[in-house]
Structures are given as C-alpha cells and as structure tokens.
Amino acid sequence: MPQTSRHHIRYPGLNDLTRFAQQQFQAMAESIDDNIDDLPAQITDELTTATTNAKKWRDEAESFASQAGNISDEGVATLIRKNGSATRAALHGSKALFIGDSYTQGLRASSNANRWTTLVCQAFGWSEDNRGVGGSGYSVGGEGNKTFLQQLQAAKADNSTPDIIFISGGRNDGGTTIIRKAEEAFSYAKTTWPAARVVCIPALWGDYRPISVDAQYRADDIKTAALNDGVEIIWDSWQWLYNLTDQIHDLGGGNLDMHPNDKGYATIAHHVIQALLGGPTAISTPRVQLGSYNNSKSGSMSVSIDDGIVTLCGDMGSTGNVYVGWDFAQLPAQARPATTRFASGWTAQGGSMALVKISTDGKCIINNLYGAAGTGVGITGISWPVGR
Numbered sequence: 001m002p003q004t005s006r007h008h009i010r011y012p013g014l015n016d017l018t019r020f021a022q023q024q025f026q027a028m029a030e031s032i033d034d035n036i037d038d039l040p041a042q043i044t045d046e047l048t049t050a051t052t053n054a055k056k057w058r059d060e061a062e063s064f065a066s067q068a069g070n071i072s073d074e075g076v077a078t079l080i081r082k083n084g085s086a087t088r089a090a091l092h093g094s095k096a097l098f099i100g101d102s103y104t105q106g107l108r109a110s111s112n113a114n115r116w117t118t119l120v121c122q123a124f125g126w127s128e129d130n131r132g133v134g135g136s137g138y139s140v141g142g143e144g145n146k147t148f149l150q151q152l153q154a155a156k157a158d159n160s161t162p163d164i165i166f167i168s169g170g171r172n173d174g175g176t177t178i179i180r181k182a183e184e185a186f187s188y189a190k191t192t193w194p195a196a197r198v199v200c201i202p203a204l205w206g207d208y209r210p211i212s213v214d215a216q217y218r219a220d221d222i223k224t225a226a227l228n229d230g231v232e233i234i235w236d237s238w239q240w241l242y243n244l245t246d247q248i249h250d251l252g253g254g255n256l257d258m259h260p261n262d263k264g265y266a267t268i269a270h271h272v273i274q275a276l277l278g279g280p281t282a283i284s285t286p287r288v289q290l291g292s293y294n295n296s297k298s299g300s301m302s303v304s305i306d307d308g309i310v311t312l313c314g315d316m317g318s319t320g321n322v323y324v325g326w327d328f329a330q331l332p333a334q335a336r337p338a339t340t341r342f343a344s345g346w347t348a349q350g351g352s353m354a355l356v357k358i359s360t361d362g363k364c365i366i367n368n369l370y371g372a373a374g375t376g377v378g379i380t381g382i383s384w385p386v387g388r
Contacts, residue, residue: 093163093197096126099151099185101142101169103206103268104132108249108259116260117166119269124276129160137172138181138222149185156192165189167231168201170218178218182225190229198231199276205238206268207258208248210338210387234275236282236308240267242387243333282308283386288332295319296328301379303335308386310335312343312358315378322347322354322377324366331362334386342367343382348374358382 098104098117106115112130121128131151135142138149146154148167155162167185170178182200189198202222203215211219215238226233241247247264249257260268275281287304297317304311312335316328337358345356345366352371356379358364366377 092124095162096121097162097165098130099148099167100132101136101172102134103204104168105134109265110262114262116265116268120272123273138178139173139176152188162196164197166199168204170203170222171215173218175214179221179225182222186229186231200226200231201234201237206260208241208245211238239283239386240271290329293329309383311383313381318375321373327363327365329364336362337384338387343379345379347377
C-alpha cells in the first residue's frame with residue numbers, strides 16, 4: 001500500500017480497493033492509530049520549545065527596554081540640570097521677573113551676582129528681569145514712586161515675557177491693610193502673563209531681628225490675597241536669617257544694617273530654591289544637647305527646631321544648690337525666643353517646683369523656686385515658633 005511521505009500513513013491504492021479490502025483498511029487504521037499515539041509527545045515538545053523561546057525573547061525585550069529607560073532617564077536628568085537646555089526651560093521656564101523692595105533689589109550685596117534673585121536664576125537657568133525698588137511695597141512707591149503694581153506695569157511696557165514672576169516684600173507697607181492692593185497686583189500679573197507662574201514671598205524679612213507686628217499683619221494680608229487669586233506662597237521668610245548676625249551687613253562700629261550681606265542673600269536663595277522644588281519653607285535643625293554653662297553640668301537638656309518650631313526640654317546638673325537668678329544654660333542663636341518665655345521646671349530631683357525664664361538672649365534662668373533649694377534643674381518641655 002502507498003504511504004504518506006511525512007508520517008508514513010498507509011492508504012489504499014488503485015488496485016488495492018478490491019483485493020484484501022478488509023485487511024488493508026484494518027492495516028491503514030492501525031497505522032493511523034500508531035502515529036496518533038506519537039503526536040501528543042511531539043506537540044508537547046514543540047509547544048515547550050516555543051514557550052521557552054517566547055519567555056527568553058520577552059525577558060530580553062524587557063531588559064532592553066529597562067536599559068533604554070535608564071539611558072533616557074539619565075539623559076533627561078542631565079538636561080534638567082543643564083543651564084540653557086530646552087528640557088530645563090520646558091520644565092521651569094527660561095525667564096524670571098522679580099518685583100519687590102530693597103531685599104529684591106539686592107541692597108548691600110557686594111555685586112548683582114550675589115543677590116538672592118540672581119542666585120535663584122543661576123540655579124534654574126533663568127534670565128533675570130529685576131524690577132525691585134528700595135522702600136516700595138503694595139501700597140507705597142519707595143524710590144522712584146513705584147509700587148509693586150507699577151513695577152509690573154513697567155515690565156509690561158518694556159515687553160517683558162516672563163515664565164515665572166516673583167513678588168516679594170510687604171514690610172514697607174506699615175500699618176495699612178493691603179489685601180485689596182495685593183489682589184490688584186496679583187490679578188494684573190496673572191491677567192497680563194496668563195501662562196506665567198506667579199509666586200509671592202509675603203513680607204520678605206531679610207534681617208536678623210524678630211519680625212515686627214505690622215510686618216506680620218501685612219504678611220497675613222498678602223497670604224489672604226494670594227489664596228484669593230491662586231498665587232503660590234513661600235511662607236516663613238522671617239525665620240531664615242533670624243539671629244544670624246554673621247549674615248547681616250555690618251556697618252562697622254558694632255552697627256548692623258537691616259539688610260543681608262552676601263552670605264545672608266545666599267541663605268535666602270537657598271530657602272527660595274528649596275521651596276520652588278517642593279521642599280519645606282520653615283527652618284529645621286538637629287537636636288542639640290546643651291553643654292555646661294555657668295557652673296551647670298551637662299545633662300539631658302536639649303533643643304531642636306522642627307519645621308519652624310523650637311522645642312526645649314530635659315535637665316542640667318549643678319555643683320551645688322540652685323538659687324533664684326541662676327542662668328544655667330544658653331540656647332543657640334536661632335532657637336532663642338523673640339519674647340521672654342516661661343517654662344515649668346523642677347529642682348532637687350523633682351522635689352521642688354521651679355519657674356524657668358527663657359530670655360531673648362537665650363539664657364535659661366531660674367525665676368522662682370516653690371520649695372527647698374536642691375541640686376540640678378530641669379524643664380518639663382516648652383515649644384515656640386522661631387523668631388516669635
């Protein structure tokens with residue numbers, strides 16, 4: 001009988017259909033039956049091979065895709081960091097407009113290159129259009145009689161095309177409520193440059209002293225106006241240089257100016273950059289254990305600043321009995337309160353209650369004793385905002 005060429009299955013030939021038909025059909029059927037027994041194993045082997053190859057090719061494709069992703073990610077990151085790159089400009093823009101007072105102007109900086117505005121532009125690769133005018137505000141014109149709104153109008157008249165607009169200041173507005181004036185400035189900026197990012201720094205406080213009550217009220221006014229107009233806010237600027245006298249311009253003879261020096265402007269720039277990248281605006285410092293001071297012995301007393309809040313607690317030892325008026329510890333500069341604070345404390349290992357005064361120069365002083373004097377003194381814990 002003839003057979004198929006591939007699987008050798010027999011089938012009846014022309015002359016075989018009449019001779020021995022039954023035997024021939026039986027043989028053909030058995031031949032098919034024998035070959036069918038072999039098919040599952042062959043199919044399983046081929047399917048296993050195909051599956052293995054498919055998995056191998058998938059893994060190779062995923063590996064190539066991952067490597068390509070890493071290469072692409074590194075390339076984009078490099079372009080984001082590169083000043084003048086189109087990628088950086090697309091992400092952050094390429095032109096910045098600054099509106100503000102003498103701190104924005106950069107008064108007392110050794111050169112324009114050391115202004116906080118210029119340092120921020122350098123970090124983001126922006127060209128700078130600085131319109132800051134000393135003594136100006138939302139309601140006062142300062143030098144050249146240019147309020148913040150008039151500075152914006154001058155920028156428009158000069159065909160300025162910013163991608164981001166900073167409006168910083170407010171301390172010069174004094175005791176006048178300025179919500180409406182601030183809203184006018186913000187509305188003008190957003191209407192004139194609808195595609196630009198508008199950022200305000202309320203009452204930018206560039207000196208080492210505590211922020212004044214008027215300036216704090218003006219900051220609240222500006223914040224209200226910014227929230228009403230959908231303007232971004234960089235808050236807490238009065239904390240950045242608080243009590244850092246080395247970052248304030250020295251006029252000589254022990255006289256410090258209210259304006260920063262180059263180091264102070266760099267500190268302001270650092271916080272502005274951090275805020276623009278989504279970081280915290282309030283200052284934080286690690287917990288510091290207070291050392292011995294005026295015959296005290298270092299103990300567990302420590303101070304920390306967390307997101308703009310100072311926390312003081314712990315105890316100090318003493319070489320003898322404590323007494324009213326004894327200053328036993330001193331706080332780091334930025335942790336010192338702007339107004340005198342009082343904390344509950346103890347002496348004699350908790351046997352006597354004490355009232356501790358924390359003065360603006362950072363000294364911790366036993367203000368009163370409520371019981372027998374003892375050795376050592378502690379504070380149960382007290383917190384306050386930086387510079388307040």
